[in-house]
Structures are given as structure tokens and as C-alpha cells.
Amino acid sequence: xxxxxxxxxxxxxxxxxxxxxxxxxxxxxxxxxxxxxxxxxxxxxxxxxxxxxxxxxxxxxxxxxxxxxxxxxxxxxxxxxxxxxxxxxxxxxxxxxxxxxxxxxxxxxxxxxxxxxxx
Amino acid sequence: xxxxxxxxxxxxxxxxxxxxxxxxxxxxxxxxxxxxxxxxxxxxxxxxxxxxxxxxxxxxxxxxxxxxxxxxxxxxxxxxxxxxxxxxxxxxxxxxxxxxxxxxxxxxxxxxxx
Numbered sequence: 001x002x003x004x005x006x007x008x009x010x011x012x013x014x015x016x017x018x019x020x021x022x023x024x025x026x027x028x029x030x031x032x033x034x035x036x037x038x039x040x041x042x043x044x045x046x047x048x049x050x051x052x053x054x055x056x057x058x059x060x061x062x063x064x065x066x067x068x069x070x071x072x073x074x075x076x077x078x079x080x081x082x083x084x085x086x087x088x089x090x091x092x093x094x095x096x097x098x099x100x101x102x103x104x105x106x107x108x109x110x111x112x113x114x115x116x117x118x119x
Numbered sequence: 120x121x122x123x124x125x126x127x128x129x130x131x132x133x134x135x136x137x138x139x140x141x142x143x144x145x146x147x148x149x150x151x152x153x154x155x156x157x158x159x160x161x162x163x164x165x166x167x168x169x170x171x172x173x174x175x176x177x178x179x180x181x182x183x184x185x186x187x188x189x190x191x192x193x194x195x196x197x198x199x200x201x202x203x204x205x206x207x208x209x210x211x212x213x214x215x216x217x218x219x220x221x222x223x224x225x226x227x228x229x230x231x232x233x
Contacts, residue, residue: 042225043225110162
């Protein structure tokens with residue numbers, strides 16, 4: 001299957017700082033990427049849909065000014081957690097698919113996740 | 120509201136046993152359904168993808184079935200092994216024009232005892 005890479009795999013930061021997480025599709029062009037977060041012992045919750053060259057679409061209840069998403073190229077999307085607080089500590093996972101933006105074309109591939117701990 | 124539910128939440132079986140994991144979803148007008156495996160602290164590994172027009176998919180010891188009319192999918196694992204221990208997640212995509220976002224179930228935590 002296709003490979004999606006996330007970096008960093010883990011990060012610890014102080015409260016109030018901003019943290020950027022990268023999601024890259026290594027062997028295909030991803031017109032659409034999705035960002036999820038996962039709390040311990042819970043399932044994945046979709047945060048936002050990122051389409052290359054346009055603004056991200058956020059799910060209800062997700063603060064777009066808190067979680068900045070940039071999808072500037074066909075192989076890279078970034079999630080920046082701004083002014084992070086302890087309640088933002090979570091496992092963030094990105095996924096990507098090949099194909100036309102906004103159109104459901106099949107299988108999603110997931111990154112290995114990034115564990116954020118805010119002290 | 121489009122939701123995905125998985126039961127049981129946890130399952131423990133002896134090695135060699137065949138087992139079934141269940142997934143149910145509201146709104147039968149799905150586009151596709153995907154089963155994933157997640158090891159502790161890790162990302163997701165895609166196991167099987169079933170398109171809405173399909174009834175089942177098989178990969179090795181895994182078989183996933185789909186019954187849209189009843190809003191259900193099952194993942195069958197044959198001859199379970201300790202290495203199968205992980206959390207199994209079912210995820211559903213609705214709508215061709217929704218860009219393929221997946222809604223996940225809560226997962227079933229499987230433990231296979233040697």
C-alpha cells in the first residue's frame with residue numbers, strides 16, 4: 001500500500017507554545033488529507049479535511065484558529081496546534097488518498113501518528 | 120446522524136480460535152467500509168476495504184463481509200494467533216462527493232492468549 005509519513009512521532013512542549021506536525025505522502029500525490037485526533041482508549045475523531053490549494057474544512061466543534069492546517073503541496077499537509085495547553089495532549093493521525101479533491105476514490109492510508117504532550 | 124458502532128469493546132480468546140468482530144452503521148447509503156488494525160501507540164494499518172457494491176473481501180486469514188441493508192459488517196479472523204492481538208477499527212465513508220472522510224467506530228480490543 002501507499003506510504004504516509006508523519007513527523008515528529010512524538011513531541012513534548014510547554015503550555016503556550018505552538019507545535020507543527022507534518023504529514024507527507026511518500027509515493028503518491030494526495031489531493032486530500034484528513035487529520036484525526038485520538039484520546040487514550042478512544043477511537044479516532046475527524047478534525048478536518050485538507051484539500052491541496054484551498055482552505056481546510058473543519059468538523060463541528062474544532063477550532064480552526066487553534067488547529068491551523070496548511071496543504072500547500074500535493075505531498076505535504078501540516079497541522080499547527082497554536083498556544084497549546086495540556087488538554088490538547090493527544091495522538092494526532094493524518095491520512096491521505098490519491099485522486100480528485102472532494103471526490104471519494106477509495107482507500108485511505110494513514111500515518112504512524114504524532115503523540116503530543118503539553119506540560 | 121451518521122454513526123459507527125463496534126461490539127464487543129474487548130475480546131479475549133485462546134490461540135487457534137476463529138472469531139468474529141462486529142460493526143454496525145446508521146444510514147445504509149455508504150460508499151465504502153474499511154477495517155483497520157491499530158497496535159498500541161501506533162498508527163493504523165489498513166486490512167480490508169469493501170466497496171458498497173461488494174459483499175465481502177478476503178485477505179489471508181481475514182474475511183470481511185458487508186450487508187448494507189442491515190447496516191452491518193463483520194470481520195472474521197480464522198485460526199487466531201497471539202500476533203493478532205491489537206485494536207480493530209471499522210470505519211465508514213458516506214457519499215461519493217464527501218471526499219472520502221471516514222467515521223470510525225470505537226474499536227474492539229482483541230487479545231489472543233498463547
